[in-house]
Amino acid sequence: MARDWDESDVRIRPNKKGSKPRTKDRPAHADALIGRIITVDRGRYTAIVDEAGPDERLLVAARARELRRSPVVVGDFVALVGDTSGEPDTLARLVRIEDRRTLLRRSADDTDPVERVLVANADQLVIVVAAANPEPRTGFIDRALVAAYDAGLDPLLLITKTDVKDPAELLAHYEQLDFTIVLSRTVGQGSAQPGEHRTAHLESDAVERLSEHLAGKVSVLVGHSGVGKSTMVNALTGSNRATGGVNAVTGRGRHTSSSALALKLVDVQTGEPSPGSWIIDTPGIRSFGLALVDPNRILRAFPDLEPGIEDCPRGCKHDDDAPECGLDGWVSAGHAGDSGPARLASFRRLLAAVSGSPTATN
Numbered sequence: 001m002a003r004d005w006d007e008s009d010v011r012i013r014p015n016k017k018g019s020k021p022r023t024k025d026r027p028a029h030a031d032a033l034i035g036r037i038i039t040v041d042r043g044r045y046t047a048i049v050d051e052a053g054p055d056e057r058l059l060v061a062a063r064a065r066e067l068r069r070s071p072v073v074v075g076d077f078v079a080l081v082g083d084t085s086g087e088p089d090t091l092a093r094l095v096r097i098e099d100r101r102t103l104l105r106r107s108a109d110d111t112d113p114v115e116r117v118l119v120a121n122a123d124q125l126v127i128v129v130a131a132a133n134p135e136p137r138t139g140f141i142d143r144a145l146v147a148a149y150d151a152g153l154d155p156l157l158l159i160t161k162t163d164v165k166d167p168a169e170l171l172a173h174y175e176q177l178d179f180t181i182v183l184s185r186t187v188g189q190g191s192a193q194p195g196e197h198r199t200a201h202l203e204s205d206a207v208e209r210l211s212e213h214l215a216g217k218v219s220v221l222v223g224h225s226g227v228g229k230s231t232m233v234n235a236l237t238g239s240n241r242a243t244g245g246v247n248a249v250t251g252r253g254r255h256t257s258s259s260a261l262a263l264k265l266v267d268v269q270t271g272e273p274s275p276g277s278w279i280i281d282t283p284g285i286r287s288f289g290l291a292l293v294d295p296n297r298i299l300r301a302f303p304d305l306e307p308g309i310e311d312c313p314r315g316c317k318h319d320d321d322a323p324e325c326g327l328d329g330w331v332s333a334g335h336a337g338d339s340g341p342a343r344l345a346s347f348r349r350l351l352a353a354v355s356g357s358p359t360a361t362n
């Protein structure tokens with residue numbers, strides 16, 4: 001379809017204000033291929049085109065001059081022109097970034113308003129913590145939850161290493177929050193079978209449970225070093241990063257940069273790629289600065305509490321230091337149900353995380 005077009009079909013009207021094409025009226029490069037960005041490395045963008053189709057292939061592209069100042073991130077859908085053969089040593093031209101459905105971003109820290117765009121068009125944020133070794137930090141989880149809600153992603157909490165420690169205490173902490181929690185553990189103390197990699201052997205039920213939640217979605221994984229992220233990603237994608245096996249998808253050797261990387265989820269039963277299911281690993285992202293997040297957007301993640309702010313005084317921050325906050329009355333009147341008080345506490349914990357209050361950093 002799109003290929004029946006040719007450059008001459010696209011009439012770009014002269015623009016009085018400058019040289020920018022009137023993309024709103026008629027897209028420039030209507031003959032372009034649309035690709036999904038799977039990794040970004042030093043100004044080179046790897047895109048997958050004709051995904052799951054007969055001509056599925058990877059293209060390496062560089063940004064067109066007019067996009068020099070526009071960040072292109074993993075998960076972006078982009079328009080590609082020029083040499084789109086995907087042959088070795090060819091370079092396509094990336095001429096347009098399609099509208100983003102969701103956008104995961106952060107500031108460098110909580111007070112720096114400069115936006116870093118991290119991942120586009122993801123559906124889900126998988127927050128990975130270990131039950132122990134390293135100890136889970138609720139401050140990190142809360143912070144990641146805020147980032148997820150702010151970006152429009154569904155959060156999922158993955159607690160690894162439940163063989164090392166019972167996660168009951170951590171689970172109790174999040175009892176009242178309405179998101180999916182998956183527990184995983186290793187079995188057989190990581191005793192490597194011949195032909196197996198040296199990584200721990202994850203209980204297959206846990207891997208299956210998680211992969212059910214990932215099927216058909218684009219999921220971003222975040223977590224601190226050592227929580228078992230790579231171990232899980234390897235189990236889910238059939239790749240082994242430690243040995244550089246990632247190139248089944250990236251077409252390259254070991255992924256050495258610290259930028260995000262999208263990998264295809266593999267069907268645990270058949271070993272075949274699961275269509276439309278992507279896992280985005282983010283080695284460079286350890287936490288989220290939240291300077292960009294408006295407290296009212298956090299509240300949007302608590303629809304059971306939200307109507308309560310109608311009774312708030314003007315400019316109410318809804319936090320622990322807001323004595324006239326309408327949320328207290330709303331909750332004590334029972335409007336938010338039995339779980340209201342805990343939900344309000346959770347909300348205020350997230351608020352505290354945004355403002356960097358010490359109560360959130362446990």
Ligand SMILES: Nc1nc2c(ncn2[C@@H]2O[C@H](COP(=O)(O)OP(=O)(O)OP(=O)(O)O)[C@@H](O)[C@H]2O)c(=O)[nH]1
Pocket residue numbers: 160161162163164184185186190198199200223224225226227228229230231232
């Ligand atoms: N006991 C136990 N060990 C695990 C589990 N999952 C992973 N591990 C081990 O934990 C260690 C860290 O795992 P990785 O997968 O390398 O952790 P990571 O989060 O990718 O860490 P970085 O590569 O530093 O980002 C490895 O020795 C794993 O074998 C688990 O469920 N239980």
Ligand SMILES: [Zn+2]
Pocket residue numbers: 309312313316317318319322324325326327
């Ligand atoms: Zn209030």
